[in-house]
Structures are given as structure tokens and as C-alpha cells.
Amino acid sequence: MPQDNLINRIRWLMLVRVVIITFLLGIATFSEFIGVALLPERSLPFYYLIIMITYGLSFFYLFLLYRTKNIMANLYIQAACDTLLITYLVYVTGGTGSIYSVFYTLAIIYSVLFLGRKGGLIIASACSIFYGALLDLEYYGVIVPFFAVADDYPFHASYVFSRIFSHILSFYLIAFLTSFVVEQEKRARTMLAEKEDAFDQLDLLHRSIVESVNLGILTVNLSGKIKSFNKAAQDITDYAFTDVEDKSIFELFPICADMLTKRNVWHIPGQNQFETVFRTKKEQELILGCSLSPLKNNRDKRIGDILIFQDLTSIKKMEEGYERSRRMAFIGEMAAHLAHEIRNPLASISGSIQVLNRDLRLSEGDERLMRIILRGKEQLEGFMKDFLLLARPTPGAHAMIDIREIIEDILDALKYVPDWHEDIEVRKSIAENALIYANRSEIRQMIWNILLNALQAMPAKGALNIEAKRKVFNNSPDCLEIVVTDNGCGIAQKDLEKIFEPFYTTRERGTGLGLAIVNRIVESNRGKINILSEVGKGTKFVLLLPIMGE
DSSP: OOHHHHHHHHHHHHHHHHHHHHHHHHHHHHHHHHTOOSSOTTTHHHHHHHHHHHHHHHHHHHHHHHHOSOHHHHHHHHHHHHHHHHHHHHHHTTGGGOGGGGHHHHHHHHHHHHHHHHHHHHHHHHHHHHHHHHHHHHHTTSSOOTTSOTTOOOOOHHHHHHHHHHHHHHHHHHHHHHHHHHHHHHHHHHHHHHHHHHHHHHHHHHHHHHHHSSSEEEEEETTOBEEEEOHHHHHHHOOOHHHHTTOBHHHHOTTHHHHHTTGGGTTSTTTTEEEEEEEOTTSOEEEEEEEEEEEEOTTSOEEEEEEEEEEOHHHHHHHHHHHHHHHHHHHHHHHHHHHHHHHHHHHHHHHHHHHHHHHOOOOHHHHHHHHHHHHHHHHHHHHHHHHHHHHSOOOOOEEEEEHHHHHHHHHHHHTTSTTOOTTEEEEEEEOTTOEEEEEHHHHHHHHHHHHHHHHHTOSSOEEEEEEEEEEOOSSSOOEEEEEEEEOSSOOOHHHHTTTTSTTOOSSSSOOSOHHHHHHHHHHHTTOEEEEEEETTTEEEEEEEEETTOO
16 A cells, blocks of 8 residues: 555554553543442552553654654554553453453454554464463463462363463454455455546546547537537637536527427438537637537436537638639630620621721711710620630739839829729828739739729729738748728628629629629639728728739
């Protein structure tokens, strides 16, 4: 057993010894007080002497316990001293007829407990020798019993030797039986420790698995109260376990109320799986994929339910991006056919109209019709240009380009579009090292579309802010950040999710291709685009493009 535990048990042994001696002292004192003779007057001084010696030895044992490192020697000393004191106690309280011989068994029992079977047998042998010698010496008259007069020994030889034999037999039986019980207890304790260790290992493995998976796992009891909440669940929801412990699962996942009513069809594949929109503690909306199943014990009895969930927000965004790419691929394929079918007739019509416009002298009404035709031709050509730009990359080699030059060139060109008016205030903040390796035509088209979109959002007057600077990230490529801000009409929240879709527009004259082209160019350059807008206050476009993109 561990050293500290053994020392504590030895202290308890000393305390029990002191308690027993104190009890004997109390009985003797009480007997004298009430006038009942517990022992002959001749024996009382020796009786008290034994008690005092035991008190003194107890302090000596305690001193040895802290002064010597050999604890086993300390125990053998205590057992030997107790054997001698018990023998002397038996002698002064009647010898052969003394009832105090029962204390031998106590010495043997604690010897087995502390010293094992070998120590117990040694002390049992010592008790047998001392007790047998005491009774033999009394019988043969070597020593005179305290309760007997000289030459008047009251016991027969058969009684004395049967008493010796029965005591010796009981001493060894007690030693063997106690050692058997102690060994069984040690074996049971060892098996229990092994089982506890195996259980702890299994519990640790279970907890490690549950805490290591990137799936949120929570369990509830039969009342729907949350009883466990793993680390992934805390990371996904931003709720700590203390925030949700013993709360109803319906507070966190209201949809579970409907799912639990369908428990009888959970055996059908897919019936216990669902998706839900979840609002985290930080008020962030996530799309979670969930699976709700019954939680059972080893007897296959339901003791609650278990909910497993994962964050599907990024996967859903990827699916949306894939769907957008699929539509773009379809548009590209359709554009190839449309370009072949429309561009040649459009070129013929355009050339013919230009010849007629140059050679014919038209009336005022016919002149107005001719202008309508020319404007329609220009709109159709512009639409075809945007359509092809959306469907496939602009031809041209990549090169290191200066964003400052492109923005200046676009601002000069914007002053000649119909949407421009002199009340627009333009503010620029462009860093000198605002360079990017990309296709010049695509970058120009991207910035043109964004600035034109901002210009059209301010039909009266307003301020147009343009910023461009390098952004440096620790573990990411250096990026160029382009920020375009206007204080126009803004974009409604319901439209923000659709503005990058082809042909989606809120303007009467719009084609819905401008921002779709911007998004296609940003994606082809492995960049990111973010839009912040509020109706009536304006819109902010933030573009991040890798400086050394493909």
C-alpha cells in the first residue's frame, strides 16, 4: 500500500489501542467508585501500571514513526510489546482463568492486516508461546497466580492443557482466516483498480473521440434538458456548456420539437435528418445540417436523445458558387451560338444603316426614326459585348499594371456618359505602389462597371470615394484592396443576395450583366468582393485581389 496510506492506518491503530486502554481504565475507576471489586486489591496496582505503560509506549511508537524510515520494524515492535503486555495483563487478572486472553486475537488480527500472513503467523506463534508458558509455569508452581493462595492451585491438568491447546488453535486459525480475508480483499481491490483503470481509459477514449470530432454533439435526457455539449458544438454555436447546461433543447433548436414528434418514422432513412438556420450567440446566422437520434443504454432502453450537427454554411456557399459557375458555363455555351447567329446579321444591318444614313436625305420624322434605329443598334452591340465578356475571359496577356492610371483613365471617360453630372464630387486616395499582375482589359472593365454602378446610384448629387492600397497578410499572398464608396440610394437587403446573378437588375435600362461581370473577373483572379449597403445611405464595394494572381 502507499506509504502515506500505511502511516495513516498505523495512526488509527495507535488511536484504537489508546481507546481500548482508556476504556479499561474507565471500567476499573468506575468499579472502585461504586464499591464493586473488579479485581483483587493486590492486582489493581499492576493493572494500572500496565495501562500507564501502554500510554507511554503509544507515545514512543508515535515518536518512532516519524524518526525512523523502517515502518515494518515499528510494527513488529508494537506487536511484540502488545504480546508481552497482554501476557502480563492475563497474569495479573487471573492467569488461567483470565478473560483478557481475548486481546491476543486483536494483536494477531492487526498483525496480519499490517504485516501480512507471515507477520501474523509470527505473532500468533509468539502469543501461543507466551500464553502456554504462562499457564505451564502457573500449573507447575514456578509462579503463583494473583488469585490463588500458595499451594492451592484450583485448576486440573486436563483443563489447563485443553485451555492452552484451544487458545493456540484459535490463534493460528485467526491468523489463517484473517490472512485469507486480507488476501481476498487485496485481490478484490487490485481487480477493482484494474477495472477502474480500464473504465477510466475507456471513458478517456470516449471523451477524446467526442471532443476531437469536428461535429457538434449534444445529448438530452428524457425531459429534453441538455446534459452534454462537446467542444465542436461550443465552437459552432459560440455557446459554452455552462450557458446551455440543463436548458431545454427547444430553446436552442426549436425545430427539434417537430422532429421529436416524428420519432416513430426515424427508422426510415433520412427521416431523422434536417437542415435549419441557427443564430449563434454572436448573432451570426449559420446553416446547420442536423441528425437527431434516440440515446439508448446497454439494455437498449431509451434514456434521452442525441443531436449531431455540423456547419454547412461554407458548403452551401460553395454550392451556390458551383450553381453560379454552372449557369455561367451554360451562358458561355449559349453565347457562342448567339454570337454566331447575331453578330453577322447585326454587322450587315449596322453597315447598311450607316450607308443609308450617309446617303439619304430624310425628313424630320424619318430622321427621328433613324436615330432610334441607331440607338437600338448601339444598345444591342453593347449588350452583345457585355454578354460575351461575362461568358468568357477577355483575350490579352497578363502584365503588371498601375491601378492609378486605370482609375484616372476611367474617371476621364465617365465624364462623357449620360449619367454624369457636375454635382458629383470625386475623392481619390490611391497608394503609389497600387500595382497588380493581371489582364489590363479585365481590370479596367471591372472598375468601370463598379464606378458606373455607383454613378447611376446618385442621380442628383453625391460623393464618390475611391481608395486603393496594398494589404499585407501574415500567411496569405499580398493583396490589392480597392474600395469604392457612394452615398446614393443604396441596395435593399433582399437584393444584395442576387446582385451578382446574370440579368438581375433593379434599373429600368439595366441589363443585369455589369456586377455579374465584376464577380466573374474577381473570381477568375482568385479575389474576393464584399458589399456593404444601406438603403438611403449608400453602398461600399470592397475588392481584394492578389497582387501576383494568375
